Amino acid sequence: MITKAMKQGLTFAVVMAFLVGCSSSDSKKKPAPAPAPAPVVEKVEAPVVKQIANVVYFEFDKYDLTPESRAVLLAHAEKLKASSVAVRLEGHADERGSREYNMALGEKRAKAVRDFLVLQGVKAASLETVSYGEERPVALGHDEASWSQNRRVEVKY
Amino acid sequence: MKFEKLFSLPVFLSVFLHAALLAIIILRFDFFKKEPEPYQPHFVTATLVDLKPKAKPAPQQVKEQVLDGKKDPELKQVKQQQEQEQQEAETKVQEQKVQEQKQKAEAKARDEKIKAEKAKKEADDKAKAEKQKKLEEDQKAQAEAEKKKKQEKQRREELKALEAQMQKEEQMISSTVDDVSSKSYEELIAERVRQNWNRPPSARNGMTAVLEISMLPTGQVTGVRVVKSSGDAPFDRAAEQAVRRVDRFEEVKNIPTAIFEKHFRQFLFTFRPEDLRQ
Amino acid sequence: MKRFVLLFIVLLTGYAQAQLTNITISKGVDNPTRIAVVPFNYSGPKLAEDIPEIIRNDLNFSGQFESISVDKMISYPQSEGEIRYRDWKMINAEYLLIGGITLQSGRYIATYELFDVAQQKRVLIKNSVEGSDAQLRDMAHRISDKVYETITGIRGIFSTKIVYVEAFQKPAKYRLMLSDVDGARSRALLESKQPILSPVWSADGTRIAYVSFETNDPFIYVQNIATGRREQVTNFKGSLNGAPAFSPDGQKLALVLSKDGNPEIYVLDLATRVFTRVTNHFAIDTEPSWTADGSGIFFTSDRAASKAQIYKVTLATGQTERVTFDGEYNARGRVSPDGKSLIVVNRREGDTYHIAALDLKSGNLRVLTETNLDESPSIAPNGAMLMYATSSGGKGILAAVSLDARTKVKLPSKQGDVREPAWSPFF
Numbered sequence: 132m133i134t135k136a137m138k139q140g141l142t143f144a145v146v147m148a149f150l151v152g153c154s155s156s157d158s159k160k161k162p163a164p165a166p167a168p169a170p171v172v173e174k175v176e177a178p179v180v181k182q183i184a185n186v187v188y189f190e191f192d193k194y195d196l197t198p199e200s201r202a203v204l205l206a207h208a209e210k211l212k213a214s215s216v217a218v219r220l221e222g223h224a225d226e227r228g229s230r231e232y233n234m235a236l237g238e239k240r241a242k243a244v245r246d247f248l249v250l251q252g253v254k255a256a257s258l259e260t261v262s263y264g265e266e267r268p269v270a271l272g273h274d275e276a277s278w279s280q281n282r283r284v285e286v287k288y
Numbered sequence: 289m290k291f292e293k294l295f296s297l298p299v300f301l302s303v304f305l306h307a308a309l310l311a312i313i314i315l316r317f318d319f320f321k322k323e324p325e326p327y328q329p330h331f332v333t334a335t336l337v338d339l340k341p342k343a344k345p346a347p348q349q350v351k352e353q354v355l356d357g358k359k360d361p362e363l364k365q366v367k368q369q370q371e372q373e374q375q376e377a378e379t380k381v382q383e384q385k386v387q388e389q390k391q392k393a394e395a396k397a398r399d400e401k402i403k404a405e406k407a408k409k410e411a412d413d414k415a416k417a418e419k420q421k422k423l424e425e426d427q428k429a430q431a432e433a434e435k436k437k438k439q440e441k442q443r444r445e446e447l448k449a450l451e452a453q454m455q456k457e458e459q460m461i462s463s464t465v466d467d468v469s470s471k472s473y474e475e476l477i478a479e480r481v482r483q484n485w486n487r488p489p490s491a492r493n494g495m496t497a498v499l500e501i502s503m504l505p506t507g508q509v510t511g512v513r514v515v516k517s518s519g520d521a522p523f524d525r526a527a528e529q530a531v532r533r534v535d536r537f538e539e540v541k542n543i544p545t546a547i548f549e550k551h552f553r554q555f556l557f558t559f560r561p562e563d564l565r566q
Numbered sequence: 567m568k569r570f571v572l573l574f575i576v577l578l579t580g581y582a583q584a585q586l587t588n589i590t591i592s593k594g595v596d597n598p599t600r601i602a603v604v605p606f607n608y609s610g611p612k613l614a615e616d617i618p619e620i621i622r623n624d625l626n627f628s629g630q631f632e633s634i635s636v637d638k639m640i641s642y643p644q645s646e647g648e649i650r651y652r653d654w655k656m657i658n659a660e661y662l663l664i665g666g667i668t669l670q671s672g673r674y675i676a677t678y679e680l681f682d683v684a685q686q687k688r689v690l691i692k693n694s695v696e697g698s699d700a701q702l703r704d705m706a707h708r709i710s711d712k713v714y715e716t717i718t719g720i721r722g723i724f725s726t727k728i729v730y731v732e733a734f735q736k737p738a739k740y741r742l743m744l745s746d747v748d749g750a751r752s753r754a755l756l757e758s759k760q761p762i763l764s765p766v767w768s769a770d771g772t773r774i775a776y777v778s779f780e781t782n783d784p785f786i787y788v789q790n791i792a793t794g795r796r797e798q799v800t801n802f803k804g805s806l807n808g809a810p811a812f813s814p815d816g817q818k819l820a821l822v823l824s825k826d827g828n829p830e831i832y833v834l835d836l837a838t839r840v841f842t843r844v845t846n847h848f849a850i851d852t853e854p855s856w857t858a859d860g861s862g863i864f865f866t867s868d869r870a871a872s873k874a875q876i877y878k879v880t881l882a883t884g885q886t887e888r889v890t891f892d893g894e895y896n897a898r899g900r901v902s903p904d905g906k907s908l909i910v911v912n913r914r915e916g917d918t919y920h921i922a923a924l925d926l927k928s929g930n931l932r933v934l935t936e937t938n939l940d941e942s943p944s945i946a947p948n949g950a951m952l953m954y955a956t957s958s959g960g961k962g963i964l965a966a967v968s969l970d971a972r973t974k975v976k977l978p979s980k981q982g983d984v985r986e987p988a989w990s991p992f993f
Contacts, residue, residue: 193872228895228913229866229897229898229911229941230764230985231764231809231822231898232852232866232897232898234763234784235808235822235829235850236850238806239828239850259804261782261783262806263761263779264763271735273939273960474589478589478590478591482594484595485591485593485594486594486597486598486599487594487596489630489718489968489970490718490719490720498588500586520719521719522718522719529685530594532684532685533660551587552587555586555587555589556586556587556588557588557589557590557591558588558589558590559590560590560592561592561594562592563592563593564970565925565969565970
């Protein structure tokens with residue numbers, strides 16, 4: 132049996148999950164239960180909520196953070212400091228070069244992100260790092276356009 | 289010693305032959321150092337006549353001195369005899385002189401005759417030669433004219449052939465020869481073998497195999513033998529196969545016989561790669 | 567006295583020989599050796615495998631040979647007496663292999679003889695191999711091995727195997743495959759929805775080790791080929807677990823862990839399960855591979871101005887020295903069986919990634935491949951060629967090149983993207 136409350140709660144959870152990925156400054160409001168018309172909340176809040184990227188990118192053969200990456204990660208840091216959500220930082224590299232070296236490169240990138248977040252005050256224990264090297268590209272072309280998309284760390288909540 | 293029994297006779301023979309060879313080499317030098325023969329002119333006979341009269345007066349003077357020292361009556365007769373003898377001698381000398389002059393004149397005449405004859409002969413010869421020459425020149429001129437005609441014809445044909453040949457050579461895949469006269473025969477032979485030399489994967493720079501090749505004047509290879517192995521059997525085999533695959537060196541039949549016998553009837557081929565890895 | 571005379575004679579004759587004209591050549595053409603494998607004499611029900619055809623393909627695969635196709639052959643001798651050498655000279659065959667197959671009480675017996683066409687003589691006396699119906703391919707490979715070794719002096723690799731990873735997209739699927747070196751008889755050793763990488767063989771050919779993400783995190787597994795039994799040998803979560811390499815004696819596994827802060831090389835004793843740390847540097851240290859005698863380990867590190875280069879550590883002393891200097895990037899070093907060369911993934915400035923051979927003595931680096939984005943080289947156990955991964959037509963394929971770079975072969979592509987070949991040892 133699915134009660135109305137359960138239905139509401141489920142919708143709320145779905146919306147929250149969606150908002151967690153997209154919201155920025157409104158994060159404080161998240162734990163508070165949404166008003167009854169949840170879809171209405173979504174409609175009202177969605178245009179106001181700013182979307183944070185879940186991916187940061189890197190230069191070829193480098194694992195230091197660009198200013199753009201820092202900006203994105205600052206936003207995540209704020210989010211994470213408030214909650215105790217566990218996050219998995221997945222590091223990747225483009226296909227060039229040997230596979231295991233790229234595994235190490237991916238890990239360096241993931242750890243660079245983690246270290247930055249920790250510096251911003253995020254609890255280290257909530258951050259997990261893993262590297263997929265070149266094994267899981269998002270773009271399959273053999274050119275810079277694809278490679279630049281693959282040199283990344285994904286923030287997975 | 290067994291050693292001695294096996295080698296005594298052949299050793300002796302061999303040493304003897306070698307020594308004989310050495311001796312000949314040394315002694316031959318002397319054969320060529322003959323004294324040059326003295327020049328023998330053909331008009332020598334006149335000179336001998338002058339020598340005889342000079343010898344005679346000298347002994348007569350010695351005789352007179354001995355007779356003056358003896359008895360007077362005999363001395364007058366002797367003196368008269370001597371004076372007679374002297375006169376006779378003088379007349380003889382004069383006669384001789386006259387004879388000499390005669391002979392000289394005769395000789396001179398003879399000389400002049402011979403000279404004249406010679407001159408005549410030369411003149412005749414010259415005339416003949418000039419006649420001959422003229423004839424030859426005429427013939428030559430004719431021949432040259434014909435030759436020229438022929439040459440032009442040949443030239444035209446040759447040009448045609450050359451053009452065809454050049455076209456053929458351009459189409460040839462092998463980069464063997466552009467100008468046969470400029471390359472040595474060794475290079476031609478080397479190039480043919482090079483084109484057939486497949487180095488095995490075990491080959492490395494510095495490996496060396498030396499083969500002894502036996503060849504006929506037609507260029508046909510009759511024998512291939514490894515005289516120095518590289519130490520790597522596939523390497524040696526690839527070298528042998530390279531030569532056997534050529535089988536007949538076409539260019540060799542153009543080699544002058546003397547050069548062929550000296551250099552190419554039997555020769556060595558060294559395979560030493562430099563373009564492989566270490 | 568006699569000895570002296572003999573010596574004198576010998577010297578004279580030697581002097582006489584030295585007078586022979588001596589022509590030297592230092593370059594050749596290095597065309598593949600043309601060999602004619604004549605259809606074998608056989609009368610009976612059609613065989614499941616065409617043995618002479620397998621031999622022709624094997625010899626072609628090596629790159630050292632060029633097999634003459636059957637339709638070019640003028641005659642089909644089945645015994646030495648039937649050979650007319652001019653028939654083979656005419657088609658420029660250098661070697662001639664003839665043979666026959668008979669069936670005796672359920673076993674197949676294949677006999678074969680090899681002849682040198684240029685010298686018109688026999689090279690191999692009649693040899694034979696035998697096997698069951700299921701072993702026809704193995705019999706053919708054994709004949710190829712024997713022919714290859716007879717002509718080149720190098721042991722043949724046609725009876726070896728390879729392990730490789732095949733990857734599919736949408737949905738993502740990864741398979742660890744085992745096959746003959748010619749790609750035939752392939753079967754999956756592991757299938758997963760998550761990546762598999764870095765397969766390696768033990769020196770005795772009984773086990774492989776690899777990295778698998780099947781539990782969502784990368785861990786190292788050791789699997790027995792024959793039984794399929796495997797065990798997980800590392801379990802460090804939140805760390806790299808990668809790049810396994812069996813020691814030459816098979817007792818240890820070198821690998822990479824970042825549990826202590828950054829990627830470092832460790833050696834795991836498979837008996838005691840004790841980890842010993844080998845490198846200690848804040849830079850990336852990865853891709854360990856053993857020297858032939860097991861006394862040292864080559865590895866990739868970016869400690870030099872963050873540029874990947876290869877180093878060697880002597881295990882007894884811990885002394886480390888840099889090994890590669892040519893190029894902006896040198897990684898994944900594997901030493902050749904003769905210990906003289908290190909095969910690496912190399913990138914020179916302005917160029918792309920190629921497989922190269924480093925002469926360990928002279929330091930001279932030779933680029934071997936002309937394909938692009940090459941990686942994961944694996945050397946054949948005879949040291950004459952290596953296999954590597956590259957892409958062709960947007961697809962991942964395997965290719966092979968001889969160590970003198972003279973012959974290059976591309977292996978036929980499979981369904982998915984093929985990568986990470988690992989060449990087995992001799993069995």
